[in-house]
Amino acid sequence: MKTIAITSFVVIVVVGGIFMLAGSSSSGSSVGTADNVRVIDGKQIIEIQAHGGYQPNKSLAKAGLPTVIRFVTSGTFDCSASVRISAIHVSKLLPSTGSTDIDIGTSTVTTLRGSCGMGMYPFQVEFQG
Numbered sequence: 001m002k003t004i005a006i007t008s009f010v011v012i013v014v015v016g017g018i019f020m021l022a023g024s025s026s027s028g029s030s031v032g033t034a035d036n037v038r039v040i041d042g043k044q045i046i047e048i049q050a051h052g053g054y055q056p057n058k059s060l061a062k063a064g065l066p067t068v069i070r071f072v073t074s075g076t077f078d079c080s081a082s083v084r085i086s087a088i089h090v091s092k093l094l095p096s097t098g099s100t101d102i103d104i105g106t107s108t109v110t111t112l113r114g115s116c117g118m119g120m121y122p123f124q125v126e127f128q129g
């Protein structure tokens with residue numbers, strides 16, 4: 001009888017732990033669009049975390065506004081510290097920790113694609129009217 005109680009306790013803990021993991025991973029990692037775009041004094045600021053890739057890797061922004069992409073690094077020693085947006089001739093090395101604004105003006109394209117310097121971590125900004 002005692003072993004049954006212990007076994008069911010273990011099962012509850014394990015199953016509970018799996019649910020907690022599933023819950024935290026679905027809310028923690030921002031796949032797709034996220035709430036990372038703000039407009040301050042008519043200027044649009046898109047904040048992207050650069051660390052082992054770009055988060056979010058898809059940003060939804062407004063078309064027709066002067067825009068800054070703000071790359072935030074925090075102990076970033078991988079190649080996502082090297083940002084490339086070839087369509088607008090941007091190639092920039094970010095500090096390992098800090099915040100770097102890249103003024104992209106008013107985007108003339110609907111989808112602006114960028115990546116790390118090696119091209120293995122992509123990100124994109126979608127401009128919608």
Ligand SMILES: [Cu+2]
Pocket residue numbers: 079080116117118119120121
């Ligand atoms: Cu890379």
